[in-house]
Amino acid sequence: MIRTRIAPAPTGPCHVGIARTALFNYLFTRKHGGTFVMRLEDTDVARSRKEFEQDVYDSLRWLCLDWDEGPDVGGDFGPYRQSERKQIYQAALQKLLEANLAYPCFCTPEELEEERNRRLKLKLPPRYKGKCPTLSRAEQEAAKAQGKPYSIRFRMPDKTIAFEDMIRGKVQFDGAEIGDFVIVKPDGDFIFHLSNVVDDIEMKITHVIRGEDHVSNTPRHLALAEALGATPPTYGHIPLILNPDRSKMSKRKNPTSVSDYRQWGYLPEAMVNFLALIGWSSGTEREVFSLDELVAAFSIEAVGRAGAIFDIEKLNWLNGNYIRALPLEELQKRLRPYLPDADPDYLRRVIPLIQERLKRLDEAPALTEFFFRDELEYDPALLIAKKHTAEESRAALSQVLDRLSTIEEFGIESLENGLRGLVEELGWKTGHLFMAIRVAVTGSTATPPLFETMSVLGKERCLTRIRRAIEKLSAMSGERT
RNA sequence: GACCCCAUCGUCUAGCCUGGUCCAGGACACCGGGUUUUCAUCCCGGCAACACGGGUUCAAAUCCCGUUGGGGUCGCCA
Numbered sequence: 137m138i139r140t141r142i143a144p145a146p147t148g149p150c151h152v153g154i155a156r157t158a159l160f161n162y163l164f165t166r167k168h169g170g171t172f173v174m175r176l177e178d179t180d181v182a183r184s185r186k187e188f189e190q191d192v193y194d195s196l197r198w199l200c201l202d203w204d205e206g207p208d209v210g211g212d213f214g215p216y217r218q219s220e221r222k223q224i225y226q227a228a229l230q231k232l233l234e235a236n237l238a239y240p241c242f243c244t245p246e247e248l249e250e251e252r253n254r255r256l257k258l259k260l261p262p263r264y265k266g267k268c269p270t271l272s273r274a275e276q277e278a279a280k281a282q283g284k285p286y287s288i289r290f291r292m293p294d295k296t297i298a299f300e301d302m303i304r305g306k307v308q309f310d311g312a313e314i315g316d317f318v319i320v321k322p323d324g325d326f327i328f329h330l331s332n333v334v335d336d337i338e339m340k341i342t343h344v345i346r347g348e349d350h351v352s353n354t355p356r357h358l359a360l361a362e363a364l365g366a367t368p369p370t371y372g373h374i375p376l377i378l379n380p381d382r383s384k385m386s387k388r389k390n391p392t393s394v395s396d397y398r399q400w401g402y403l404p405e406a407m408v409n410f411l412a413l414i415g416w417s418s419g420t421e422r423e424v425f426s427l428d429e430l431v432a433a434f435s436i437e438a439v440g441r442a443g444a445i446f447d448i449e450k451l452n453w454l455n456g457n458y459i460r461a462l463p464l465e466e467l468q469k470r471l472r473p474y475l476p477d478a479d480p481d482y483l484r485r486v487i488p489l490i491q492e493r494l495k496r497l498d499e500a501p502a503l504t505e506f507f508f509r510d511e512l513e514y515d516p517a518l519l520i521a522k523k524h525t526a527e528e529s530r531a532a533l534s535q536v537l538d539r540l541s542t543i544e545e546f547g548i549e550s551l552e553n554g555l556r557g558l559v560e561e562l563g564w565k566t567g568h569l570f571m572a573i574r575v576a577v578t579g580s581t582a583t584p585p586l587f588e589t590m591s592v593l594g595k596e597r598c599l600t601r602i603r604r605a606i607e608k609l610s611a612m613s614g615e616r617t
Numbered sequence: 618g619a620c621c622c623c624a625u626c627g628u629c630u631a632g633c634c635u636g637g638u639c640c641a642g643g644a645c646a647c648c649g650g651g652u653u654u655u656c657a658u659c660c661c662g663g664c665a666a667c668a669c670g671g672g673u674u675c676a677a678a679u680c681c682c683g684u685u686g687g688g689g690u691c692g693c694c695a
């Protein structure tokens with residue numbers, strides 16, 4: 137039985153990298169009928185916050201990446217918050233201490249810093265090489281008796297540690313290059329390496345899929361598992377998401393919070409699809425997948441090894457795609473937060489006109505503004521039709537007004553008949569007249585189709601706006617004479 | 618600097634394992650054209666890559682070595 141986990145640290149808003157790691161874990165797990173666990177790694181008390189924990193849940197749930205066990209849903213291997221599992225780590229620590237596989241380190245931060253710099257200057261890897269590893273029990277007790285603060289280090293074995301990565305194949309490190317690392321802080325807090333490994337063991341995690349930034353931690357984790365006498369999980373390291381400059385994606389250079397993308401009106405379907413496409417390909421030419429379809433098509437071996445840039449343009453395209461595919465009712469529902477004051481019935485008629493023009497939901501207010509405003513603001517010069525003067529445009533709009541007045545019901549067909557007829561009579565180019573009307577009625581040169589738009593706006597509003605346009609044009613021709 | 622990883626169009630990638638079917642396919646972006654009352658959609662077309670150098674081979678994007686480039690890690694963060 138496969139068991140996987142996503143192990144976020146609630147030290148910031150849910151990062152898209154976490155979301156993608158969760159996604160790959162989710163796909164792998166569902167594909168194989170396993171159990172997906174949410175484990176909160178909140179061992180860093182100073183930086184962990186409840187609101188971030190909530191943000192992780194909200195963001196991942198929004199993406200429909202639900203978990204089977206977790207702090208908020210329970211399960212047989214809880215608690216699922218590391219802050220609530222200290223006794224478990226304490227027991228593991230005792231085991232290591234008793235076997236002399238870990239030892240107290242009394243070095244001060246200053247001493248460590250000094251040693252680090254010295255080794256760096258000698259072009260040596262900055263690993264720990266203090267005196268504490270060889271302290272006798274008596275010396276350790278003496279130092280403790282003096283009240284000296286101490287951390288606890290794990291004795292990293294002096295041997296080659298190799299493992300078979302699900303994605304990159306065989307990887308190996310020299311344990312001696314790594315050095316003894318801290319697993320407990322002087323204040324008693326456990327460091328991620330220990331809690332992470334202990335929990336993976338205790339929670340019977342079989343496969344760990346995580347970011348590439350963890351490959352160099354893997355030998356530590358393998359050594360820890362061995363010291364604890366446990367069989368380690370199988371590891372797989374997915375490539376990182378990159379900034380356009382190819383550095384690791386960071387909020388300094390890019391928005392990284394899932395909640396940001398959510399607010400901008402990216403659909404969760406598009407987000408999931410996009411995230412899956414970063415570093416993974418189905419091997420076919422297909423690129424649009426629902427979450428369920430991804431589960432069916434996914435294969436961990438097909439995940440690439442090279443980092444990939446977060447290409448917002450592709451996300452935009454996918455999002456537009458998904459928006460266009462949404463049923464009217466569904467789109468209206470999703471648009472509600474962006475147009476909270478709109479009358480539902482009226483909105484139902486407006487939405488079809490902007491659906492294929494939307495790349496993000498948050499563009500809706502700007503695209504539909506003229507449907508809701510009373511007074512339009514625009515440059516009157518836009519009313520002057522191409523190849524025509526202000527006066528000619530005014531006269532034409534006057535005729536448009538007359539013609540429109542004779543139309544009882546502003547249906548698409550009646551508008552088309554009336555207006556196209558007028559184009560003929562005037563001898564104008566269709567586009568020239570229609571653009572003048574468009575600007576008069578919407579205040580914009582880029583709008584949904586004219587007749588549909590006018591039909592939705594209704595006769596009254598259209599006539600009023602055309603009258604206003606005529607006034608503006610009169611003022612302009614007046615200025616000239 | 619050390620260690621580890623990576624390397625196909627601007628971007629995401631297919632192909633690489635099992636060399637020839639690849640003068641390298643798809644998608645996004647971009648450019649051009651068509652449909653069209655504008656915008657958008659849609660359709661058609663175009664631009665554009667095997668990082669470099671050695672090998673191995675009848676034949677290399679595919680195998681090997683090296684170089685270069687990029688990234689990650691080196692925390693009493695995760």
